[in-house]
Amino acid sequence: MQDYKDIIAEILIDEKTLQERIKALGDQISQDYHAQDLLLICILRGGLVFMVDLMRHITVPHALDCMALTSYGVGARASTGNIRMSLDLQTNIENKNVLLVEDIVDSGFTLFHVLEMLQTRRPKSLKVCALLDKEERREISVPIHYRGFSIPNKFVFGYGLDLDEYYRNLPFVAVVDLEKYKPPSA
């Protein structure tokens, strides 16, 4: 595996900026759900690091659950098609305040389908918190109630986001230099 320093084009969001913004999001969520109970849903695996840092700043009573999703189909059909829940929620969300926590939203298809599916379970409220929003890539309209950062349409990694499964643990979000990056041979 290459050292991340060899493949970085630029650091898009540094550690301090990330952590300050996450605290602000946590404060905002705590205000908005004041005196209410909240269920946070972590979308695996990209949302894991963001979730752990975010929930430390949430002061209202909250529970945590996880979902894992995969796409049906391959190639051109993959991104617009239905999604498969590889891990469903343990919690019955009927009449609960639910906040989906995502690392990044680009086309919006996955998020759109998850929201549609979860709405059928009649939660009391259903909102979305996304750390990164790649708006330029949006192909279907989805609500984002809490947005960490709007980012340009570049290939990003770090802070939960992987490059071929590596580099999720970096404390910042960076842009890959695709000239220099060599994917690991399988």
Next chain:
Amino acid sequence: MQDYQDFIEDVLVDDQKIERRVAELGAQINRDYAGEELLIVCLLRGGLTFTADLTRYLTIPHTLDCMSLSSYGMGHYASSGNVRVNLDLMTNIEGLNVLLVEDIVDSGRTLAHVLQMLRTREPKSLKVCVLLDKKYRREVPVEVDYVGFDVPDKYVFGYGIDIDEHYRHLRFIASADLQKYKKSDKADQ
């Protein structure tokens, strides 16, 4: 939901101690796997916080995967029974160095079953890293390679560990006074 201050008994491990120890474990893992690659397997949901923090200290190349497990059977049978996999690994672990990351080990039954199951897939190595070890509760022998802290046989919460799904976000690990803790009427599990 009750404020945790209404039922907290002791802070068993404060946030600074946790941070230092997690950094030490990370450094140890970096040394032990120097020149190798590693797959970190997070056991949901208790292991989430520990995994996120531990991996921040890893400098060796590593990937991350998650597993979700539950027990078959209820009550008396629950802890001795087999383990059901709700979410299996995306990664084929054959020939890989695998490190399971868990929040806590007590009886060791779940862990023993998972290890047995994963060994059938012939990983290159298979080790275990737990934040908390409740040794006095052990019922089956299970080898734990990295331990954060030994804890007494008390009802613990915080730092990823819940009571009725709450309090996972606390930065420290505490024991609960169950006389004072009132089960939430909203809890549905």
